[in-house]
Amino acid sequence: MKKILFLFLLALGIPFATIAQKGGYIVIKTAHTGLVFHEEKDGSLHQIYYGQALKNPADYYLLPGTRDEAYPTFGTKYLFTPAIRTVHNDGNPSLALVYKSHQQLLVAPGVEETTIHLHDPKYPVEVDLHFKAYLSSDVIAQWVTVSHHEKKPIVLYQYASAALSVSASNYTLEHFHGDWAAEMQMESTNLTAGKKTLSSQLETRAHMYQSPSFLISLNGTSTEEYGDVIGGTLAWSGNFKLDFEVDEINQLRILAGMNELGAEYHLLPGKTFTTPAFLFSYSNEGKGLISRNFHKWARDYGVLNGHGSRYTLLNNWEATYFDFNEEKLTNLFDDAKQLGVDLFLLDDGWFGNKYPRNNDRAGLGDWQENKAKLPHGIGYLVKEAAARDLKFGIWLEPEMVNPKSELYEKHPEWIIKLPNREEHYYRSQLVLDLTNPTVQDFVYHIVDDMMSKNPGIAYIKWDCNRMVTNAYSQFEGNQQSNLYVDYVNGLYKVLDRVRQKYPELPIMLCSGGGGRVDYGALPYFTEFWPSDNTGATERVFIQWGYSYFFPSIATSAHVTEWGDAPLKFRLAVSMAGRLGFDLVPKKLNAEELALCQQALHEYKAIQQTVWQGDLYRLQSPYDHNVASWMYAANDKAEAVIFMFRIKKLFDSKIAENIKFKGLDPGKKYLVKELLVQQGQKAINKANGKTYSGDYLMKVGLPSNLNKVQQAVILQLKSL
CATH class of the missing domain: 2.70.98.60 (alpha-galactosidase from lactobacil brevis)
Structure with missing residues (x-):
């Protein structure tokens, strides 16, 4: 009442x-x-x-x-x-x-x-x-x-x-x-x-x-x-x-x-x-x-839609980089469908005609489809994805410009740069001046025009790959020392306009990796990209750090070919956040493809607990050779534990029990190990056994991880 x-x-x-x-x-x-x-x-x-x-x-x-x-x-x-x-x-x-x-x-x-x-x-x-x-x-x-x-x-x-x-x-x-x-x-x-x-x-x-x-x-x-x-x-x-x-x-x-x-x-x-x-x-x-x-x-x-759902996706970047055409992409659509993800994300390289975006030195700022790569446009790709029951997403970097672009030629006054100094390039690009309302309008319309022409787009990756140097606004009447404050407020004005018109559109916050992760921007975004480093062992440390302040539902974690970790280890690290893929499915053998499909199936069964459950960090990668953390559902009916062997010890075996947290001491929990490949045995010896919450929190279980780059995911279900 x-x-x-x-x-x-x-x-x-x-x-x-x-x-x-x-x-x-x-x-x-x-x-x-x-x-x-x-x-x-x-x-x-x-x-x-x-x-x-x-x-x-x-x-x-x-x-x-x-x-x-x-x-x-x-x-x-x-x-x-x-x-x-x-x-x-x-x-x-x-x-x-x-x-x-x-x-x-x-x-x-x-x-x-x-x-x-x-x-x-x-x-x-x-x-x-x-x-x-x-x-x-x-x-x-x-x-x-x-x-x-x-x-x-x-x-x-x-x-x-x-x-x-x-x-x-x-x-x-x-x-x-x-x-x-x-x-x-x-x-x-x-x-x-x-x-x-x-x-x-x-x-x-x-x-x-x-x-x-x-x-x-x-x-x-x-x-x-x-x-x-x-x-x-x-x-x-x-x-x-x-x-x-x-x-x-x-x-x-x-x-x-x-x-x-x-x-x-x-x-x-x-x-x-x-x-x-x-x-x-x-x-x-x-x-x-x-x-x-x-x-x-x-x-x-x-975080935008913090209690909602998230898409699993396949990104084309590591499969194609800038080198693709419609045939390559639609073949990847088939791969994505076979893999079992929800969405295909087209990354950098799809735009620019006078200055084609064939590398990171040209085209940024010219947001029209490259006719040589995509003669039928983005709308064709959206329809082809939909025909395979896939959603389609696209990469943008709206705040930036390459000097080798039509935008630079037409509007050099829109760029942050010092007078009487040589331009300073980072990743061959410059920053647009978002203190200028005209530039704000331009950046907003990059998104709005794309969505208006292609309303079937279901996801955007918003990138930002350089910092501001040679800071000076060419906008007439600007107080130069106000630039650093007014730029960010200008960005927020653009994002606010986007959200007013597209309140539910999933957008990833990316900045050359994790260069911009904060709660000033995140209310406009559904997730963030923690790092361009997707090597699974390094990602354990990176995701561990972010976990102190940012929830797993907002932490994008893709399975890639970066590093030398086994596929199961990479899958387990990614399943601890918002699971996605950025690899070449055709390079997977039958057993590896089946394991990825299994991971997607099992992830959907645990994702609500991972996204909405209470996080308990159990063993720090900074202090132990096994890193472990868990998510416990609010009603304590389920928990998911992630364990990763990351370092070698002189002793080849690990005897220390890991004590769990956040369980109901009076409940009985059935232990199930996930990502157990068909025909293979579970690594953890507790698989299939039942324990009380009291036992699991006071005594715990051994990880049974005896090899470097082994991983175990345990699902606990109350009986």
């Missing part, structure tokens, strides 16, 4: 207001955590608590004040790194913020939004701190808006999304970095006095070297199940900066937001500057709970 009443009032535009706070306290709560602010005597707002929820709500109002400023400013009395720095019209470089008012509203079932209004008593500048508390997932999103009524623009030199204060005896930071084909590699470091910064200046492929995601263990090293942990990730697809500063009394300040380097923002009077959301969650039960919190939040809010 309450939910019906809420929805009725919300439809009328009448939100619920929560009970007013008292005594200068503002309490933001999720199911298991609390974040508390307090107005001090001088009017400043301080964050005084973030951690485990207090059972008695009245106890929040007993918390002592003065831990740290909620949004510290530059130029007055604050002694550490500020969250905001600005210069006023009269040249005054300071900002002083005091509490003005706040509101707390229930904006959707289970989502409470808090807005805290701060202002400068001497200058007409207002800063609002916004929070969305997602009750069931224990995730809080924080962002900031800045506005003013001075006569001329003010300049924002720093503008963090959040300033989180933490007090503990010690801090261990785990962060994620890498490069092309080696994304999301984990590294751990102790934070000591001073400041550590993680940042990016790459803009379009902002996450290629560093990820805007981290874990902080408090009061000692945490494990998957034990310890106090804060996890955070920035929902922004451009340059970012994360500062971790430990002061002289061992208090930690976390500043998260856009990277202001070269991006001082000139804010016009009456306009509002909005930072991206910083998402964070607290756990007193280790890192595993942090991941499950983010996964639940992501399926509900952070």
Whole structure:
């Protein structure tokens, strides 16, 4: 009844207001955590608590004040790194913020939004701190808006999304970095006095070297199940900066937001500057709970259609690269049909006529079908795929252009490049200027024209293969230092238009691999491409890293010929995410083809548990020669366990049992090993046996993986 009443009032535009706070306290709560602010005597707002929820709500109002400023400013009395720095019209470089008012509203079932209004008593500048508390997932999103009524623009030199204060005896930071084909590699470091910064200046492929995601263990090293942990990730697809500063009394300040380097923002009077959301969650039960919190939040809010279905697919890239024609492609359609996938994806190389896209040095930007390769156009391929009961998808890279293209010849002013400097090429291409509304319109129509002409297209792979260098906008009237911020907002405007017209179209987020994976972009996409490295052993590490913040339903994982791992191992790694194929089916012998078909059949039986179940990481590839993790269904009726032997030991056998998690101790579970080829024996000796959930969690099972690059998938079904 309450939910019906809420929805009725919300439809009328009448939100619920929560009970007013008292005594200068503002309490933001999720199911298991609390974040508390307090107005001090001088009017400043301080964050005084973030951690485990207090059972008695009245106890929040007993918390002592003065831990740290909620949004510290530059130029007055604050002694550490500020969250905001600005210069006023009269040249005054300071900002002083005091509490003005706040509101707390229930904006959707289970989502409470808090807005805290701060202002400068001497200058007409207002800063609002916004929070969305997602009750069931224990995730809080924080962002900031800045506005003013001075006569001329003010300049924002720093503008963090959040300033989180933490007090503990010690801090261990785990962060994620890498490069092309080696994304999301984990590294751990102790934070000591001073400041550590993680940042990016790459803009379009902002996450290629560093990820805007981290874990902080408090009061000692945490494990998957034990310890106090804060996890955070920035929902922004451009340059970012994360500062971790430990002061002289061992208090930690976390500043998260856009990277202001070269991006001082000139804010016009009456306009509002909005930072991206910083998402964070607290756990007193280790890192595993942090991941499950983010996964639940992501399926509900952070990924498009997070509770829906996904296609299995065959991509032509490794089969043909740029060298294909209609006959080759339709033959691959037959292969895809025989394989048993849902969709065929046509990758790069299908476009360009004056400058044919026969390699990565020409044609990008000229989005017409290449007449030599595809004389009958994309529509013919869509129909041919449909005739085989296959869906059809296509690759696009809408933000980019090759200098060798008609687009470059017609509109050189649309390109980001410095005056009086030689053009700098990466992958023989340049970036289109999405701060320009005309360019935004062009990029939108690449998608819209393709879909309007070929409404049968069922999937798009959106790629982005270079970063921004020589950053300069040729758009008349642009403030150059606003470029880094306005480009990403321009991208979001395009994506928003696409989603307004095509709300359900599956689109993969790709950026030369995992160069752009964040919750700023993912609400527009159904999945992301973690890495161009599809070598199965390396993918265990890459997918392990992404699993801390991103759910498996959004993690594309293709079976390819990269590396030397056996086919079964490659299939098992891919089945741990969104299964797809990027190989040459005709190269498979009868036994291998049958194993792929078996994998697709078995995957469809377990995919809901893999996509929607709770993730438990069991053995880390960084610490063990067997990596293992599992997904447990919410009702605990099913679980799927993945085990991979990745390293050699002096001892050829592994005796250690793997203890499972997330099961019902009172249920009985039948163990079934998947991917057991016809005529062969199961690797795991528990296959076909029944165990209680209590036994499986307390005693566990051995992997029985005695050879490098062996894999086992176990399905547990309650009886």
